[in-house]
Amino acid sequence: MSTAPSATGCADVLTDEIDRLAITTLRFLAADTVQSANSGHPGLPLGAAPVAWALWSRHLRHDPAQPRWPDRDRFVLSAGHGSALLYALLHVFGYDLTVDDLAQFRQLGSRTPGHPEFGMTPGVETTTGPLGQGLANAVGMALAERMLAARCNDGEHRVVDHRTWVLAGDGDLMEGISHEAASMAGRLGLGRLTVIFDDNNITIDGPADLSCGDDALGRFAAYGWHTLSVEDGNDVAAIDRALAEARTVESAPTFIKVRTTIGYGAPGVEGTSKVHGSPLGVETLAAMRARFDWPTTAFYVPENVRSTTAVLAAEGAAARAEWVRAYANWTADHPQLAVDFPLDRVPPPPGCEVLAPLFDSQSTLATRQASGAALSALAPQYPGLIGGSADLAGSTNTAISGGDVGAGDFAGRTIHFGIREHAMAAAMNGISVHGGLRPFGSTFLVFSDYLRPALRLSALMRQPVIYVFTHDSVHIGEDGPTHQPIEHVESLRLIPGVAVLRPADAAEAVLAWEIAVQNLSGPTALVLTRQSLPALGAAGLSQIRERGFRVVRGDLDEPSVVLAASGSEVSLAMEAADLLAARGVRAAVLSVMWRERMHSALAADPATLPDCPVVWAEAGATTGWRAIARDGDRVLGLDRFGESGPGPQVAAQLGLRPTAIADAAFTALGLAERWE
Template identity: 75%
Template sequence: MTVAPSEMLSQTAEIDRLAINTLRFLAADGVEAANSGHPGLPLGASPIAWTLWSRHLRHDPADPRWPDRDRFILSAGHGSMLLYSLLHVFGYDMPIEELRRFRQLGSRTPGHPEFGHTPGVETTTGPLGQGLANAVGMALAERMLAARCNTEEHTVVNHRTWVVAGDGDLMEGISHEAASLAGRLRLGKLTVIFDDNDITIDGPARQSCTDDAEARFAAYGWRVLAVEDGNDIPALDRAFATARESEDRPTFIRVRTTIGYGAPGVEGTSKAHGSPLGATTLAAMRTRLDWPEASFHVPVAVGATAAAVAANGAAVHAEWAATHARWQTGHAQLSADFPLDAPPVPDDLDVLRPLSDGAVADGRTATRKASGVALNALTAVYPGLIGGSADLAGSTNTAIPGGDVGPGDYAGRTIHFGIREHAMAAVMNGISLHGGLRPFGSTFLVFADYLRPALRLSALMKQPVIYVFTHDSVHVGEDGPTHQPIEQLESLRLIPGLTVVRPADAAETALAWELAAANLDGPTALVLTRQDLPVLGGAGLDDIRSHGARVVRTQPGPADVVLAATGSEVSLALEAADMLAGLNVAAEVVSVMWRERLDGQVRAGRHQLPDVPIVWVEAGVSIGWRALARPQDAVIGLERFGESGPGREVAEHLGLTASAIARAALRSIGRDDVITGHAADSDA
């Protein structure tokens, strides 16, 4: 049996000194070459990084995607040159030329770490607090997969998650949400190392934050340790060893460091944080730390020591690979259900097809309810699908069978994220990044604002996270304008790479889940109603797959006008079409479930809009629809916040009525017929 690096290698104090200064100067040289970056954190935290990577981190540089590796997350992503220097020294695919190209276009060393861009980078960090919350998701995924996959004969999931976080990470609200959840779930294989240098960009951290971080994490239920001198390698080693022994709760280690350590005139000050040291200071630092003048220097002894660590990691990896192969042979279905190095693939999406004929309801149903039926049908054939809600499962209809995930019991499928929307999204990102599970999470659409930074990172990292957003319009009613989304739907559509679908009935809702389950290239947002809608049936769903929209009311002859809407407004358009028919106006009704798909197909010339005028309708801001509309078209939306009252009355008060749609249609074809409707919509 191979042993941990700290037990195998006899590393001398001189090797440690050389290695730590290697990391410091590689980082400082990279920032200097770029004339841009953040040297302060790497200079202060290099002893933390070297001690962890050389003695405790379970990794194989030859295979950065080894499923049972330890995860290392630099949550304070502005210190990225520390991570890139580690990757180079330990033999990852990070040649020295890439360190010289720090922050340059096309390099593997961008200003902040980017997942999928640089081998060895576990997640995209930079927005502070996100990496820490991602790590909670990774640690949770490890426990959940261990509960599912490990057998008496074979242990294939057994690794730790390590985080280096700074003052900024701990100030951000998401760190409070995520750390609280991790403590509740007792994620014993998670360790957060706090680089406590008491410096932010504007000056000492204490001028804005005097939290007792140790007391805070202890209150969350974490084990709390402290190292008072960040250059004390034996103390760091002991603290990390203690963390590795922890199985019953996560560990928080406060390490007192000096930002910009070794740089005369700037160390310990905010000057070291976000600017190159400058040639004079860097030269003085070389003299002070007895370092050669040549830039990007790596001593042979340091390379040899790191290579020995890498070789040990490769040996541990080889042992695991043999165990994994035996596990796959003996548990073929289990290994198919939970591919540890990738997102699981749904076994049979055809299970959703019968739901498209309207059988989920008798006449009318809310799309949130239809979503619950579809989700439960999908769950039955998709073992890797797990998730929960931000304390709203009963309202979002996202309760699934399989039991709850709780402290010491990780075999369940439902995660109770609590009222922590931001952490929920970031934790889901971590679960997805880990591999082996497919997460979904739910809340009301208006609260997408609370989680938007993490959702943006879902899209940036192309993670197949599924977001279920319900209560999608002013039909929320009595809860009032604070809970009635107006701009949220359009704001989601602005995020590149996010698939946003707003189904109009039960059939489209089943299709929405099919699209979400099949989309492994990025996140999907399902936008669903609280109120009941007519069931329109499954005809034309293939048109949504191909170009994002389907016709739900046709005409025997040519249409005079097209009424195109999404979600609940499709039923309004159908009512308007009936009104127009009474005036001998032929109106076709189209449900635009997936607007970006339609827009893309039209712009690419693969789908043509009809020659007749179109009235575009949605219960939200109209700016996106106006970009799609042609001069002969009309747009009906909302350009103001809502009111408190019964949902239908609020919608009528704001002009979201069938008569308003009919009048707009008449105007678009040059008719001025009078249609009697609600007084408030007379000018809509």
């Protein structure tokens, strides 16, 4: 009998024979799934099936009938290419995933995509595939659990009390994000987090030690993790003991290295890179069936395996039912907490009336300062809003009252992510998909490059994560071209589903926060200045929500020319309009805070803009502006790197001058007059 301590209490039904049958079932379900698609990755599922079975049958607290139960344990398959194993687990344990779904693996429109995708398959906690992202998401999930426990639990109630489990591979640990995330988790002492390392020493190119000789246990121990090792990945009892020990450690996350054999049981390819990412093939699969004395029927599941997982699922359902009763008592005693921290979803945004009176039409501020004031005013009204910066809170103006989050003290609101932009963004995704909290994070715009893969997944998963990017252009000056973003705003706009907001003054910065907190359909990026910008007045702010821009000078009734700009370049356009007016040219000036929304408005109704030339101006790459410019329009921007020097001088040197905008207007109008 396999009688190591378990979370389920089902040691009486988990015999050695059931373990053997269940593990073999998972292996063949995964192999058949990959073979049915003639595409996929059978190697990890065949090698890691015993690890997965030990975890799911003995330690994972879940209810297949209610996969979004807020207090369930989270399981993250960070090595997302092994998705066939996850789908096999979900099917065997009774989630709403049928044999037909398995047979449709990797097919268009199926619920079993090639890599796990959040919101598509019951039981899938986050989108994984880009290696390392799942591990870092799990850090966010584990952090969210501790932060919510600090807010919601008391002496009489424990409505937040679960764990986060990760199955990771060699590739996850090689990716730089894993170093950032593991360091952060160790510093925070996230004792409810366990990472199981599927140590099969194989990558696509061959043995992992061709490129990596890390001491994984030493590395994670240095980060402050509790570390364990299991030498035989088929030894369920040893795996069970390691998992049980992980559950007893509350002061540090646990890292368990399990030595496995990739493609275990597949004749001819077992233990080689050949089995990593290719179907076994009919002959190898048949030979494997013979080796295990397994029926030739595809997707076969023995009845005693189904009956065992049904018992386990019933225990999960009983645990959930007990929690539901406890939750009802908690909500009765703490009704406001239940509103502020809805454990199964992102907290709903508050009304933003508190922001409206922050700045009058005369406020001259850097938009980062206005953003900070808006955040400080908003935070008391939005208890679920938490976050921080990548070691730049003083520069990005993102510190909020409520205390810091640290090891053993998770009641605060400000997270010190450290100089770990990539892990910050991925952890925010984990916090968001966990439910109960609304995360924001900040850094300089130029460093958005370091977190882009995670931001892309924010958009792919439609998570309402808020990104605050400051120091948004060459106007930052003296730090030079390494710190002066050029292509970055444009690159953010290229990601589908990201709302990119570049306000032109303090009032627009406040509006940007209103839009951000109310946007629950995906991530929002606030792009903010270091330098002060003149106020543009309050007129037309409501237009931005509907069409992405507002008119800040003149009107759109038959102007001679339109000057359209974003952010800091709007004030340049205003000065250019003065120059043009002095020579009898009537110019309307637009502040384009939300270009994607403007693009949509123009596509729906080209008459949104008058039939006259437009000069488009932004201190960045011009590609996207040229895409919306019409014949005869002019585009001013930067398609080169910056220079080191005082910001105004650098901007002027690179052509960001009112006279340059005015000259472009004259060129568009076919006039010969010039200032330069």
